[in-house]
Amino acid sequence: MKQxxxxxxxxxxxxxxxxxxxSACGNNSGTASGNTAGDAAASAAPSPENSAGPxxxxxxxxxxxxxxxxxxxxxxxxxxxxxxxxxxxxLGLLEKxxxxxxxxxxxxxxxxxxxxxxxxxxxxxxxxxxxxxxSGIAQGLPYQIYYIHDVIGKSEALxxxxxxGIKSLQDLKGHKIATTFGSTSHFSLLSALKQENIDPxxxxxxxxxxxxxxxxxxxxxxxGAYTWQPSQSxxxxxxxxxxxxxxxxxxxxxxxxxxxxxxxxxxxxYPDFVKGYISVLDEAVKTYREHxxxxxxxxxxxxxxxxxxxxxxMNEIIVLDASQQTSPEYMGTPDKPGAFGQLLKDTGDFxxxxxxxxxxxxxxxxxxxxxxxxxxxx
Numbered sequence: 140m141k142q143x144x145x146x147x148x149x150x151x152x153x154x155x156x157x158x159x160x161x162s163a164c165g166n167n168s169g170t171a172s173g174n175t176a177g178d179a180a181a182s183a184a185p186s187p188e189n190s191a192g193p194x195x196x197x198x199x200x201x202x203x204x205x206x207x208x209x210x211x212x213x214x215x216x217x218x219x220x221x222x223x224x225x226x227x228x229x230l231g232l233l234e235k236x237x238x239x240x241x242x243x244x245x246x247x248x249x250x251x252x253x254x255x256x257x258x259x260x261x262x263x264x265x266x267x268x269x270x271x272x273x274s275g276i277a278q279g280l281p282y283q284i285y286y287i288h289d290v291i292g293k294s295e296a297l298x299x300x301x302x303x304g305i306k307s308l309q310d311l312k313g314h315k316i317a318t319t320f321g322s323t324s325h326f327s328l329l330s331a332l333k334q335e336n337i338d339p340x341x342x343x344x345x346x347x348x349x350x351x352x353x354x355x356x357x358x359x360x361x362x363g364a365y366t367w368q369p370s371q372s373x374x375x376x377x378x379x380x381x382x383x384x385x386x387x388x389x390x391x392x393x394x395x396x397x398x399x400x401x402x403x404x405x406x407x408x409y410p411d412f413v414k415g416y417i418s419v420l421d422e423a424v425k426t427y428r429e430h431x432x433x434x435x436x437x438x439x440x441x442x443x444x445x446x447x448x449x450x451x452x453m454n455e456i457i458v459l460d461a462s463q464q465t466s467p468e469y470m471g472t473p474d475k476p477g478a479f480g481q482l483l484k485d486t487g488d489f490x491x492x493x494x495x496x497x498x499x500x501x502x503x504x505x506x507x508x509x510x511x512x513x514x515x516x517x
Contacts, residue, residue: 210409212241216253216265219246220397221368221438221452222289224266227423229437236419237412248348249319253400257282263405264416268323269395273486274496276508282400285413285510286420286461287469287479291395292386293455295324296371297331298379299363300356308332308383312341314362317355320346321495323395326486327385328365329493330393368452369442386455394482406510414513421461427453428460461514470511480506 213233217224227233233242245262247253250271256262257280266288267275275282297316299305305314308331318325332339347355349370355361356374363382364374375381385395399420406413427434435450442449464470471477480502487499 207411208409209237209412210240210263210405212243213237213264213412214243214245214262216245216247216256216262218249218253218266218397219369219441219443220266220289221294221442221449222397222456223420223424223427223458224288224399225441226427226434226438227419229441230423230426232419232423233416236415240412248350249322251319251321254280257400257402260402263402265400266397267400268326268397269482269486270321270323270326270490270495272398272400273483273499273505274321274490275400276483276505277487277490277496277499281403283403283406283508283510284398284470284479285401285406285513286399286417287459287464288397288399288420289459290389290457291323291327291367291397292389292457293381293384294371294452295327295365295367295395296384297328297363297365297382298371298374299382301378301380303362305363305382308335308337311337311363313343315343315345315360317345317347317352317361317364318366319348319352321490323385323397324365324367326489327388327393327395330391330489331383331388334388334391334393368455369444369448372444372448372452384455396482401510406513410513413510417461417513424458424460427458465511465514470509470514473512476506476509477511480509483508 215228215233217228219225228244245256247256247265250265250267253262253265253267254271254275257265257275265282268291272284297308299314299316303314305311311332316328318328328344329339332342345355345361347364349366352361352364352366353370353373356364356377356379363379364370366374371381385393389395401413431450431453432446435446435453438453439446439449442452444452459469465472465477467475467477469477469479471479483505484499484502487496487505490496491499
């Protein structure tokens with residue numbers, strides 16, 4: 140993926156600096172933190188040029204005006220990723236803040252499924268990764284980005300069987316490697332191959348959801364997989380070893396992350412609730428950072444891992460609090476859009492190269508999808 144030099148170095152340096160700091164301190168089934176974009180979503184969504192973008196929302200300032208109205212029910216499409224949103228769910232923080240609102244948590248295996256649910260109006264909030272999110276914006280899905288949950292580091296990686304004879308990316312030729320197509324893991328795998336000038340056609344790359352990857356590994360159907368937590372830990376515990384992680388791929392420009400989207404109709408009608416949810420996520424991230432042991436204990440039940448393995452998974456990603464969302468490296472401000480829009484654009488361009496989507500719109504379309512107007516400008 141082609142990255143602007145300034146963005147690449149700022150984001151990559153931020154990635155590793157923050158990882159050091161952290162290490163010191165639909166289909167409603169399955170587990171996942173990776174995210175995919177589905178073609179099925181495209182048929183249910185308006186085209187980018189015909190959809191009302193967030194620039195129109197910002198100009199009329201619906202989020203800035205307090206309506207005082209709150210929904211009776213909120214549907215959150217989440218994924219099993221070791222980040223602040225999952226901790227908020229585990230601790231019941233949103234339910235505590237809004238005891239009179241019915242909070243429905245809907246679990247999805249991938250961003251592909253989240254995109255389909257968003258296109259059909261089946262959720263109000265969702266979590267997707269950079270590839271499905273870029274695809275969703277390119278295809279005009281009726282959502283906008285309100286929170287960047289995390290930057291993916293070592294939490295996604297290529298795991299191979301120790302007896303497979305695979306010791307490097309060059310050894311993948313002729314082997315069967317599974318990943319979830321269109322996901323952050325798929326994106327990182329293809330980026331890693333491109334960085335090493337390896338032709339993907341020399342490898343049998345299989346499309347599988349995370350639970351199916353674990354099952355295929357146990358049956359001996361695959362030699363390796365590029366996947367996320369908790370699937371990654373389950374593979375390494377079952378005789379696997381990591382060849383390369385997304386942290387290494389990101390250092391060379393293939394950056395991935397996970398972010399929250401909210402349906403445009405919902406944020407237009409209930410801006411105060413969206414801001415309230417942002418405050419809940421901020422509280423969860425601070426708890427995540429300041430009380431890692433307790434957070435790992437709570438998250439372990441969601442992830443299906445031991446508290447020790449959960450803590451390791453937590454240290455493999457960078458979680459962002461509310462104060463970081465509007466920094467130049469991320470969403471920026473309405474007057475000065477951040478570098479995250481360029482990352483989405485570059486990801487969209489990459490998806491076009493891979494023939495996952497037919498076209499990637501102008502940078503301004505991706506920038507307009509960033510709801511940085513929900514945050515106070517310091």
